[in-house]
Amino acid sequence: MSQAVPIRAVAAEPTDEHYSFRVRAIQFLYDKRPVILTTLGLLLIWQVGVTVFNVPVYMAPSPIDIIGAFQANGMTLWRNTLPTLLEASLGFIVGNLVAILLAVWFVHSPTAERAVYPIAVFVKAIPIIAVAPILVLIFGNGLTPKIIIAGLICFFPTLVNMVQGLKSASPAMLDLMRVLSASPSEVLWKVRLPSALPFLFAALKIAATSCVMGAIVAEWIGSTFGLGALIIDSTYNFRSPLLYATVVVAAMLAVAIFSMVSFVERRVIRWKPVATQ
Structure with a gap:
C-alpha cells in the first residue's frame, strides 16, 4: 500500500x-x-x-528624524508625489517628442535647421525660473504650465543629441541606400534612427532627472500641491525633517524614471557593447 x-x-x-x-x-x-x-x-x-555637535533639528535633522518624518507624513508625501510624477512624466514625453520630431525635420531640411535651431538655443539660454512666471500668467496655475516647463528642460539636450545622432549615420550606408533607390523614410528608419539611438538614450537619461526638477520648479510658482509646493511650505514653517524627506522622495522619483529609461535602453540597443552602457 x-x-x-x-x-x-x-x-x-x-x-x-x-x-x-x-x-x-x-x-x-x-x-x-x-x-x-x-x-x-x-x-x-x-x-x-x-x-x-548637538545640531538643532530645524537646521539639519538626523537620518532618524527624517525616517520619523516619513512615518508621520507618509500620506502627505504620497498625495504630493502623484501630481509631480504626472507633471514630470507628461513633460518628459512632450518635450522629448517635440525634440525628436524637430531633429528629424532638421536632418531633412538644412534650411529649417538654420532658421529654427538658433531660436531653440535662445530659448534654452533663458533661465527656467524666469520663464515659469510668464507661463503661469498665460496659462494659469493649472497643469499646463508645469508640463511645459518640465518639457522645456527636457527639450534642448534631446534636440542636440538627436540631431548629432541622425547625422552620425555611416556615409557608406547612406550611399548604399541611395544606390538601392531607398526613399527618405526608408533611410530614416533603417539607417539614421538606429545610428541615433545611443545618442537619444543618452539625452533621455539626462531628461529623466531634469523633468522632475522642472516640475518642482514650476510648482514653486503659485502651486498649492506637489513636491515643489511641499518644499516651500516645509521651508517657511521650519519643518526640516519633512523638507529633507520631500527632497529624498523627489530624488527617488528622478532615479525611478532614470532606471526605466536605462531598462528600455538595454532592451532596445542590443548591439551596443556592454562596456559602453
Missing part, C-alpha cells in the same frame, strides 16, 4: 523560479555593495555628527 506524500513537505520545496529570483537578488546586492556600504557609512557619519 503506497503512502501519501505529506502536503507540507511538497509546499516547502522552492520552485526554480523562486530560487532564480533569490539568486538574482543576492547577486544584485553583491554587485552594488560598494555604493550600499558607502551610503550607510555617510548616513552613520551624518547621524553621529548631528548627535555629537
Whole structure:
C-alpha cells in the first residue's frame, strides 16, 4: 500500500523560479555593495555628527528624524508625489517628442535647421525660473504650465543629441541606400534612427532627472500641491525633517524614471557593447 506524500513537505520545496529570483537578488546586492556600504557609512557619519555637535533639528535633522518624518507624513508625501510624477512624466514625453520630431525635420531640411535651431538655443539660454512666471500668467496655475516647463528642460539636450545622432549615420550606408533607390523614410528608419539611438538614450537619461526638477520648479510658482509646493511650505514653517524627506522622495522619483529609461535602453540597443552602457 503506497503512502501519501505529506502536503507540507511538497509546499516547502522552492520552485526554480523562486530560487532564480533569490539568486538574482543576492547577486544584485553583491554587485552594488560598494555604493550600499558607502551610503550607510555617510548616513552613520551624518547621524553621529548631528548627535555629537548637538545640531538643532530645524537646521539639519538626523537620518532618524527624517525616517520619523516619513512615518508621520507618509500620506502627505504620497498625495504630493502623484501630481509631480504626472507633471514630470507628461513633460518628459512632450518635450522629448517635440525634440525628436524637430531633429528629424532638421536632418531633412538644412534650411529649417538654420532658421529654427538658433531660436531653440535662445530659448534654452533663458533661465527656467524666469520663464515659469510668464507661463503661469498665460496659462494659469493649472497643469499646463508645469508640463511645459518640465518639457522645456527636457527639450534642448534631446534636440542636440538627436540631431548629432541622425547625422552620425555611416556615409557608406547612406550611399548604399541611395544606390538601392531607398526613399527618405526608408533611410530614416533603417539607417539614421538606429545610428541615433545611443545618442537619444543618452539625452533621455539626462531628461529623466531634469523633468522632475522642472516640475518642482514650476510648482514653486503659485502651486498649492506637489513636491515643489511641499518644499516651500516645509521651508517657511521650519519643518526640516519633512523638507529633507520631500527632497529624498523627489530624488527617488528622478532615479525611478532614470532606471526605466536605462531598462528600455538595454532592451532596445542590443548591439551596443556592454562596456559602453
